[in-house]
Amino acid sequence: LPLVKAADSLLLSLFQAKMSRPVQARRLEGTEENVWVEFVKLAATYSTVNLGQGFPDFPPPDFLKEALERILSKGSHMLHQYTRAFGHPPLVKILAQFFGKLLGRELDPMTNVMVTVGAYQALFCCFQAFVDEGDEVIVIEPFFDCYESMVKMAGGTPVYVPLKLKAPKDGKLMSSADWQLDPAELASKFSKRTKAIVLNSPNNPLGKVFRRQELELIAELCVKHDVLCLSDEVYEWLTYDGKEHIRIASLQGMWDRTVTIGSAGKTFSATGWKVGWTVGPNHLLQHLRTVHQNSVYHCATIAQDAVAQGFQREFELYGKPDSYFIQMPKELQQKRDQLVQSLNAVGMKPIVPEGTYFLVADISEFKSDFPDVPGSSEPYDSRFAKWMVKNKGLAAIPLSTFYCAAHKNNYSQFIRFCFAKEEATLKAANDILQKWKREKTNP
C-alpha cells in the first residue's frame, strides 16, 4: 500500500508540475509575437553594421553624463531612495516650466506632468487608463508597433488609416512629406465608438513631420467627435531642414483632450535611461496616475534627477546656438544626408525624412538579389531584411512591421534604417552597400 501511495503522489506531482489549465490571460492573445525580439536577436547574431533598432551608438551629451556623475559623487544619498511616485519634484518642475513655455500656458508640475518609465510606459498608462472593451482607437499607419498590442491588451480595437504615398515629380527623391492622410478616409474612421486617436509626429518609421493643416484636420475631427488625442512626440527636437514641430495640444480645443508624450531617451540620446513623461490636463492625467501608482510606482530617482539638470540647462539656453536641442538635429541632419547619399548611390531609393532617427528606403531594385516567393505568408520586406542581415551583415527593420496584418503586404517593398549612428558606423554601412553594388554589376 505505501508503494501505491508513493506512486500516486509522484504521478500527482508530475501532473501538477505540468499544469493542464490555460495559464495565459486572455488579454495577451494575439500580442505574443514581437518583431523586436526577433530582429534584435538577428542583428546581434549576424550584423556587422546595425542600423536596425532606434538608438544612438554615440554618447549622450557631456552635461548629462556630468550631471549623473555629480549625483553619484556629491549628491544626497536620498537620491538612491524612492521619490515622489508621479515624478521626482525637480524634474516635474522643470518639465512644467519648459512645456508651459512651449505650449503657452501655465502648467502645474504636480497635476499637469507625470514622469514614466520611458515613453513606452506613458503609452501603456494611456491605453490602460482610457480604453475599455468595445472602444475603438484610430491609429495612423505606418505606426510605432506597440500601439497595436497596447490597444488590444486594454480590450480596445485599433482602427487603421494609412498615409498615402503621392509619387514625387520625376527625378526628385521621395520625401516623408509625400506620405499624406486622405481627409475623407480619416473622417470616415471616426464613429461613436472612437475613444482616441494616436498621433506620432515626427513619425517613426517614416520621419514625417505633420504639417499644421494636417494637425488642424485631426484636431477638428477630435473636437467634433469628442475624441481623445494621444500625441507621441518623442522625436520633438529632431526635425530637419527647418521643419517646425507643432504640438497638437497647442491647437484650439485640443489641450483638454490631449496627452502629450515625451522621452529623455530621444531628447538626450540616452535611450537606456528610460525616463519619459506625459503632459496634459489634470482631468486626464489623474487616470494615468492611477495606472502608474498601481504598476511601476516610479522610475529611477537618479536618472530623473540628472534629466532634470539636463532640462534646466536647456531651459537657460533655449533657442541659443549652444542648446543641445539646436545642435543635435544639426548633427543628425548631416548623418541623414550621408545615409541618403549612400542609399541613393546604390539604387536603394531613400524617402528623405523630415525628422526622427529613421530613414525608409525602397528595395524594389534589389528584388533580383533576393527573388520574391509568391504566396509566402511573411511579407517580402521582412524576408529581405532577414536575408540582408545574414548575407550582407547589414541590419534594418522591414516597413511592414509598422502596419496591421491586413495592410502589411501593401507596404512590403521598403526597409527602415536608423541613422543616429557614429560617422564610422555610417561609413561601414556605405562600404557594405558599395560592395553589394559592385557585386551586382560584376556578378
Ligand code: PMP
Ligand atoms: N514612441 C515612439 C514613436 C518611439 O519610436 C519610441 C522608441 N523607439 C517610444 C515611443 C518609446 O520611447 P522610450 O524609449 O522612451 O520608452
